[in-house]
Amino acid sequence: MPPPERSVTGRSLAPRHVTSPMGPLGRGGLSPGPIYALRSPGANETMRGIQMGDDATWEDRLEHASATFSRFVPDAEPARVLASMERRMGALGTFAFTAVGEMWDRPGLTRRDRSLMIIAVLAAQARNEELELHTAVGLRHGLARIEIEEINLHIAAYAGFPAAMAASRRMDAAFREAEGVAEIEGRAPADHLSDPERMERAADVRASLTGGRANPDPRADLEALRGHLGELGDWAMKWAFGEIWSRPQLSRRDRSLVVIATLVALGQEAELSFHVRAGLNHELGRDEIREAMTHLCLYVGFPRAVQGMRTAMEVFARIDG
Amino acid sequence: MPPPERSVTGRSLAPRHVTSPMGPLGRGGLSPGPIYALRSPGANETMRGIQMGDDATWEDRLEHASATFSRFVPDAEPARVLASMERRMGALGTFAFTAVGEMWDRPGLTRRDRSLMIIAVLAAQARNEELELHTAVGLRHGLARIEIEEINLHIAAYAGFPAAMAASRRMDAAFREAEGVAEIEGRAPADHLSDPERMERAADVRASLTGGRANPDPRADLEALRGHLGELGDWAMKWAFGEIWSRPQLSRRDRSLVVIATLVALGQEAELSFHVRAGLNHELGRDEIREAMTHLCLYVGFPRAVQGMRTAMEVFARIDG
Amino acid sequence: MPPPERSVTGRSLAPRHVTSPMGPLGRGGLSPGPIYALRSPGANETMRGIQMGDDATWEDRLEHASATFSRFVPDAEPARVLASMERRMGALGTFAFTAVGEMWDRPGLTRRDRSLMIIAVLAAQARNEELELHTAVGLRHGLARIEIEEINLHIAAYAGFPAAMAASRRMDAAFREAEGVAEIEGRAPADHLSDPERMERAADVRASLTGGRANPDPRADLEALRGHLGELGDWAMKWAFGEIWSRPQLSRRDRSLVVIATLVALGQEAELSFHVRAGLNHELGRDEIREAMTHLCLYVGFPRAVQGMRTAMEVFARIDG
Numbered sequence: 033m034p035p036p037e038r039s040v041t042g043r044s045l046a047p048r049h050v051t052s053p054m055g056p057l058g059r060g061g062l063s064p065g066p067i068y069a070l071r072s073p074g075a076n077e078t079m080r081g082i083q084m085g086d087d088a089t090w091e092d093r094l095e096h097a098s099a100t101f102s103r104f105v106p107d108a109e110p111a112r113v114l115a116s117m118e119r120r121m122g123a124l125g126t127f128a129f130t131a132v133g134e135m136w137d138r139p140g141l142t143r144r145d146r147s148l149m150i151i152a153v154l155a156a157q158a159r160n161e162e163l164e165l166h167t168a169v170g171l172r173h174g175l176a177r178i179e180i181e182e183i184n185l186h187i188a189a190y191a192g193f194p195a196a197m198a199a200s201r202r203m204d205a206a207f208r209e210a211e212g213v214a215e216i217e218g219r220a221p222a223d224h225l226s227d228p229e230r231m232e233r234a235a236d237v238r239a240s241l242t243g244g245r246a247n248p249d250p251r252a253d254l255e256a257l258r259g260h261l262g263e264l265g266d267w268a269m270k271w272a273f274g275e276i277w278s279r280p281q282l283s284r285r286d287r288s289l290v291v292i293a294t295l296v297a298l299g300q301e302a303e304l305s306f307h308v309r310a311g312l313n314h315e316l317g318r319d320e321i322r323e324a325m326t327h328l329c330l331y332v333g334f335p336r337a338v339q340g341m342r343t344a345m346e347v348f349a350r351i352d353g
Numbered sequence: 354m355p356p357p358e359r360s361v362t363g364r365s366l367a368p369r370h371v372t373s374p375m376g377p378l379g380r381g382g383l384s385p386g387p388i389y390a391l392r393s394p395g396a397n398e399t400m401r402g403i404q405m406g407d408d409a410t411w412e413d414r415l416e417h418a419s420a421t422f423s424r425f426v427p428d429a430e431p432a433r434v435l436a437s438m439e440r441r442m443g444a445l446g447t448f449a450f451t452a453v454g455e456m457w458d459r460p461g462l463t464r465r466d467r468s469l470m471i472i473a474v475l476a477a478q479a480r481n482e483e484l485e486l487h488t489a490v491g492l493r494h495g496l497a498r499i500e501i502e503e504i505n506l507h508i509a510a511y512a513g514f515p516a517a518m519a520a521s522r523r524m525d526a527a528f529r530e531a532e533g534v535a536e537i538e539g540r541a542p543a544d545h546l547s548d549p550e551r552m553e554r555a556a557d558v559r560a561s562l563t564g565g566r567a568n569p570d571p572r573a574d575l576e577a578l579r580g581h582l583g584e585l586g587d588w589a590m591k592w593a594f595g596e597i598w599s600r601p602q603l604s605r606r607d608r609s610l611v612v613i614a615t616l617v618a619l620g621q622e623a624e625l626s627f628h629v630r631a632g633l634n635h636e637l638g639r640d641e642i643r644e645a646m647t648h649l650c651l652y653v654g655f656p657r658a659v660q661g662m663r664t665a666m667e668v669f670a671r672i673d674g
Numbered sequence: 675m676p677p678p679e680r681s682v683t684g685r686s687l688a689p690r691h692v693t694s695p696m697g698p699l700g701r702g703g704l705s706p707g708p709i710y711a712l713r714s715p716g717a718n719e720t721m722r723g724i725q726m727g728d729d730a731t732w733e734d735r736l737e738h739a740s741a742t743f744s745r746f747v748p749d750a751e752p753a754r755v756l757a758s759m760e761r762r763m764g765a766l767g768t769f770a771f772t773a774v775g776e777m778w779d780r781p782g783l784t785r786r787d788r789s790l791m792i793i794a795v796l797a798a799q800a801r802n803e804e805l806e807l808h809t810a811v812g813l814r815h816g817l818a819r820i821e822i823e824e825i826n827l828h829i830a831a832y833a834g835f836p837a838a839m840a841a842s843r844r845m846d847a848a849f850r851e852a853e854g855v856a857e858i859e860g861r862a863p864a865d866h867l868s869d870p871e872r873m874e875r876a877a878d879v880r881a882s883l884t885g886g887r888a889n890p891d892p893r894a895d896l897e898a899l900r901g902h903l904g905e906l907g908d909w910a911m912k913w914a915f916g917e918i919w920s921r922p923q924l925s926r927r928d929r930s931l932v933v934i935a936t937l938v939a940l941g942q943e944a945e946l947s948f949h950v951r952a953g954l955n956h957e958l959g960r961d962e963i964r965e966a967m968t969h970l971c972l973y974v975g976f977p978r979a980v981q982g983m984r985t986a987m988e989v990f991a992r993i994d995g
Binding site: 408411442449482620655660 | 800823824826827830831832833834835836837838839840842861862863864866867868869870873893896902903904905906909910913914917918921937940941942944945
């Protein structure tokens with residue numbers, strides 16, 4: 033569960049629920065896609081993630097953003113950080129402080145969750161300088177080094193080895209700096225596995241990814257994948273599922289969050305649709321997935337985040353029949 | 354209006370209209386998409402953008418390309434630039450001179466318009482060296498520094514902050530070089546706004562983007578966006594529309610051109626479809642949008658430019674019923 | 675024809691055909707796409723590419739991977755390369771050795787073919803360090819320098835000039851190193867062509883790309899392209915087909931492989947669909963195209979490779995009626 037909304041400075045925050053009378057629905061949308069009839073939330077589902085206020089003052093906004101930057105840049109006064117960013121970058125500096133700062137202070141996902149996602153999308157997109165910075169931020173948000181390294185295995189599988197190799201170099205620079213060492217020692221290799229061992233581990237992953245709908249006989253399940261994907265089915269089964277997803281260093285739920293974010297960054301809706309469902313099977317909440325799409329807009333841009341949100345909503349609607 | 358076609362050297366140019374008898378339509382296409390039945394142009398629409406000659410001599414082509422490079426590299430003889438590029442890069446050098454040079458000398462969009470687009474797509478794609486070069490070219494094509502900085506705010510919103518932050522560093526290097534200073538001074542921050550102020554500005558933007566079809570009550574309009582996009586609707590409304598699109602430093606028409614180019618570079622057809630329509634509402638001409646797609650092929654590759662052209666043609670066809 | 679499967683060390687390899695009893699097809703797939711009813715292979719089509727074993731031991735896997743790295747890093751013992759990669763990168767190092775090593779040792783495409791593809795996708799994705807490395811590997815796999823330079827012309831056309839210019843710099847570094855020179859001398863420019871010359875060459879390319887279905891009158895064929903693509907049709911016809919695809923420095927079959935790989939990397943399915951068919955017209959085998967999609971998963975990630983495989987299978991199914 034994410035932590036409850038809190039004020040870092042102790043000042044009470046502007047309410048985030050809708051306080052104003054709403055008029056009728058407008059005719060124009062951001063894009064000409066279908067309008068989704070949003071279900072009322074079920075008993076175990078809150079509307080907190082959905083409700084937002086329309087009446088925050090500038091001071092309210094500044095307080096949220098400042099709370100974030102007091103964590104990003106712990107040894108500087110947030111007001112001075114803002115002034116410095118505006119002097120160096122003008123309006124871009126204002127927005128890099130306020131939009132980014134407000135986003136990271138939202139409820140709905142923990143800061144550790146947000147770091148999992150943002151490290152993944154920076155690596156997938158080869159945003160090198162930001163990746164080094166956010167690796168350091170991720171460590172401060174409670175991610176262990178081996179968890180961040182685990183993110184990068186999914187980058188290898190979902191964005192390719194060249195992306196992961198480049199990301200590895202930038203992450204390493206941040207790790208060495210954080211640990212104050214010239215070289216990271218004692219890294220553990222992956223297990224050296226035979227095909228039968230890979231298949232057995234893959235079967236366990238396929239069961240959790242699909243909520244028990246995959247054929248429990250891994251050879252039969254693989255045969256089904258081959259029907260879709262030819263030889264790619266073998267690589268998905270034995271390597272991606274059997275060797276990466278099966279590792280115990282990061283929870284399945286966290287891996288789903290990493291992969292969902294990566295697929296949004298890559299704009300891969302077909303695969304995303306499968307992994308939104310897998311994320312739900314791995315105990316990600318619908319509100320968490322929606323909050324993930326919201327946060328991602330600042331790191332992959334609105335168009336891909338909007339596509340991600342649409343894909344997630346379509347999956348939810350299909351599940352609800 | 355774009356300037357009329359002209360010869361920089363004073364030599365009369367090869368006619369660009371179709372001068373040869375045409376056979377029946379071929380059976381094969383570049384891609385197996387539907388064939389668009391092109392409407393005859395209406396009264397206020399010219400065919401100039403459509404008509405091209407098939408009989409330019411090498412000398413005609415060289416003259417157009419040389420006119421461009423005399424502006425790109427003002428202190429060198431174009432013939433020597435071509436010889437140098439061919440010596441260093443072989444056939445790639447030939448094409449980087451002729452294809453790029455001919456494209457930038459086309460009518461249909463001003464050079465300032467072309468620079469707006471190309472700076473945007475280089476930033477969106479993190480093409481760093483080229484971005485620095487084209488920032489300098491953009492200044493020579495009549496863009497002010499604050500206009501180029503304005504492009505980058507749309508990159509933050511449409512491609513994400515990491516892309517914009519990296520672009521900011523490369524643009525800055527070109528600005529410092531052009532202004533002959535060690536540091537750019539006196540940048541203005543964005544206005545520090547409350548939610549009601551953001552909503553009010555967003556309403557004005559939504560009205561112009563949608564040609565008056567958005568609900569004029571911004572709270573009702575936001576509620577409609579939330580129906581499509583969940584919480585992303587809040588960020589689109591308050592930040593992208595209320596804080597970026599609403600700024601007076603660049604015209605809405607120029608912003609539409611920047612965003613259309615960015616969406617083509619990102620391959621985001623759904624969002625592009627909305628923004629082609631918005632561009633028409635912002636007084637971009639159909640010919641200008643088609644010329645934009647044509648120019649972009651050299652900077653994002655044919656496949657994305659072709660998708661962009663198809664999306665634009667589909668929007669035009671829907672408007673015409 | 676690709677070389678027959680072989681063991682570099684002389685040890686007999688694990689059989690790659692399916693040796694285990696198969697259960698019924700599973701209900702879950704990697705993605706919720708349609709299940710393709712795979713045809714039985716025809717008389718001239720082998721199943722070799724499809725059949726894979728499920729029972730390789732770790733030693734079998736290690737042997738394939740070691741065979742690859744003895745070629746990638748000729749002056750080091752593969753076992754020491756693996757140990758070094760694992761020490762520096764942990765599990766990522768294990769997979770960068772085993773997955774990459776096993777893939778490059780597969781039958782179905784020659785190593786030269788694989789290098790053609792991988793150089794293309796690294797250039798298209800701006801993976802700079804890996805591109806320099808793989809340019810050197812490509813030379814060792816039998817590609818001539820002018821063939822690798824030819825790949826980059828397709829990058830200019832399909833991913834844009836900025837990608838090609840950056841790639842050119844990295845390729846050049848590898849060429850200079852391999853040739854032991856400070857500067858590559860004597861590069862040949864492209865022919866300096868008039869429009870009629872470009873159209874004539876384009877007609878020949880269009881005939882081979884479409885298997886003779888394009889209108890043999892290039893002006894009529896161009897008019898058809900204009901109907902789809904407006905002015906972009908002129909640039910596709912005269913430049914991409916007339917000046918790049920028509921060059922004799924690389925076979926049409928090899929160019930098709932390069933372009934297919936590039937389109938998979940860019941996630942451009944519509945264009946890919948055309949070029950899979952064009953590849954078949956250029957004598958690429960279906961098994962080769964499927965093997966290409968398989969290999970690409972390690973360099974562009976599963977989602978794009980999976981989309982590529984689906985697109986290829988759809989084209990095959992349409993051809994078979």
